[in-house]
Amino acid sequence: MKTEFSLAQLADPDIAEADKILRACVHCGFCTATCPTYVLLGDELDSPRGRIYLIKEMLEKGKPPTPEVVKHIDRCLSCLACMTTCPSGVNYMHLVDQARVRIERDYSRPLTERALRAMLAFVLPRPGLFRVGMVLARLARPLAALLPTPKAAPVPGLLRRIKAMLALAPAGLPAAGPSGGSVFPAVGERRGRVALLQGCAQQVLAPRINQAAINVLTRHGVEVVLVRDEQCCGALTHHLGRDGDALARARANINVWKKEAEQGGLDAILVTTSGCGTVIKDYGFMLREDSDFAAGAAQISALAKDITEYLAAIPLHPSSQKGDVTVAYHAACSLQHGQKITQAPKELLSKSGFVVKDVPESHLCCGSAGTYNILQPDIASRLRDRKVANIASVKPDMIAAGNIGCMVQIAGGTSVPVVHTIELLDWATGGPKPGL
Numbered sequence: 001m002k003t004e005f006s007l008a009q010l011a012d013p014d015i016a017e018a019d020k021i022l023r024a025c026v027h028c029g030f031c032t033a034t035c036p037t038y039v040l041l042g043d044e045l046d047s048p049r050g051r052i053y054l055i056k057e058m059l060e061k062g063k064p065p066t067p068e069v070v071k072h073i074d075r076c077l078s079c080l081a082c083m084t085t086c087p088s089g090v091n092y093m094h095l096v097d098q099a100r101v102r103i104e105r106d107y108s109r110p111l112t113e114r115a116l117r118a119m120l121a122f123v124l125p126r127p128g129l130f131r132v133g134m135v136l137a138r139l140a141r142p143l144a145a146l147l148p149t150p151k152a153a154p155v156p157g158l159l160r161r162i163k164a165m166l167a168l169a170p171a172g173l174p175a176a177g178p179s180g181g182s183v184f185p186a187v188g189e190r191r192g193r194v195a196l197l198q199g200c201a202q203q204v205l206a207p208r209i210n211q212a213a214i215n216v217l218t219r220h221g222v223e224v225v226l227v228r229d230e231q232c233c234g235a236l237t238h239h240l241g242r243d244g245d246a247l248a249r250a251r252a253n254i255n256v257w258k259k260e261a262e263q264g265g266l267d268a269i270l271v272t273t274s275g276c277g278t279v280i281k282d283y284g285f286m287l288r289e290d291s292d293f294a295a296g297a298a299q300i301s302a303l304a305k306d307i308t309e310y311l312a313a314i315p316l317h318p319s320s321q322k323g324d325v326t327v328a329y330h331a332a333c334s335l336q337h338g339q340k341i342t343q344a345p346k347e348l349l350s351k352s353g354f355v356v357k358d359v360p361e362s363h364l365c366c367g368s369a370g371t372y373n374i375l376q377p378d379i380a381s382r383l384r385d386r387k388v389a390n391i392a393s394v395k396p397d398m399i400a401a402g403n404i405g406c407m408v409q410i411a412g413g414t415s416v417p418v419v420h421t422i423e424l425l426d427w428a429t430g431g432p433k434p435g436l
């Protein structure tokens with residue numbers, strides 16, 4: 001794609017990067033076929049190619065984004081299916097991330113939307129506040145049910161979004177899991193030492209997931225540490241275009257993880273929420289221009305691994321075969337498109353004896369996408385219903401996924417139990433049956 005940035009514009013490293021990405025695009029449109037929003041809405045401007053044009057124009061003009069640009073960028077799930085499909089290697093992720101930052105910086109949203117986004121960016125990364133928020137949401141749910149359900153609209157209103165948010169609140173919350181600073185020694189001879197990302201929303205909604213990871217790792221000779229003073233990885237605010245917050249969190253985490261690696265040694269930083277893993281693996285890029293953090297960020301990104309990526313290199317010892325349990329494997333976008341991890345989770349489950357079924361249209365997002373199911377509830381619920389129907393077609397006993405956001409989203413549309421892949425691996429190697 002031909003670009004027309006001035007030399008002055010190209011002196012900005014972000015514009016230089018955008019220029020490189022835009023020039024790689026040959027307008028072929030292959031990406032449109034796998035883009036969930038184009039599949040649903042059929043509008044070129046809701047396709048990757050259309051959005052690339054919009055971003056190009058916005059950056060070239062150097063003017064504040066128009067409402068039209070914002071509408072179509074906001075509808076993008078950042079699912080990255082387009083990157084898997086693109087034959088030219090266009091890095092859409094870095095382009096849309098940059099667009100979101102510009103929108104957040106230069107576009108004035110309506111007051112209610114600004115307030116909602118500010119609240120999400122403040123509460124979600126803080127587990128203590130998030131827990132309180134979930135309790136309040138649960139209490140408010142009966143009241144929200146009395147309110148009329150607004151019709152689907154091109155840009156959903158506040159009431160529709162609040163109702164979507166309340167609908168995601170669970171009936172109850174489990175007790176908190178172990179805190180930062182905890183160390184779980186390996187059982188038997190130690191073969192490795194890893195940090196396990198504690199996460200923010202996940203540690204409130206489902207601490208059982210990281211407990212299952214600790215069980216499997218220690219059972220197979222790996223010491224696990226929950227690093228003290230670790231923060232939210234920054235993914236939630238990064239996807240809201242609030243890079244000041246996201247980069248501050250990244251820097252804080254780099255400091256504490258590097259310290260832990262120097263003091264106790266770390267073979268890897270393991271992540272059980274693939275949305276977080278994708279962003280931590282991108283710290284090296286996000287902080288490439290920061291001379292104080294660029295090297296450390298690259299080092300941390302190299303250490304970050306999805307839990308299944310790490311376990312694939314360890315011979316697991318299933319203690320019982322689960323040949324009578326059929327599992328539909330839901331490939332989280334951040335895992336399959338963001339990190340290109342497609343086979344490891346399924347192979348681990350198969351080797352552990354589960355009957356693993358691929359889900360039709362597995363490349364299409366379930367609609368979770370961070371805060372997308374709150375901010376774009378109509379598209380999100382259509383994607384969820386489509387995903388649930390595809391899953392039902394393989395008649396599973398259970399659904400496995402590697403991302404808490406997908407788990408909550410899918411569970412909202414089915415009665416089939418939804419568990420994390422690591423919970424099934426824990427069960428197969430001697431742990432408890434997932435409590436669900």
Ligand code: SF4
Nearest residue numbers: 035076077079080082
């Ligand atoms: S990230 Fe997903 S929703 Fe956004 S343009 Fe690419 S395929 Fe479409």
Ligand code: SF4
Nearest residue numbers: 025026028029031086
């Ligand atoms: S598939 Fe790649 S090269 Fe083709 S239009 Fe999409 S982003 Fe551009």
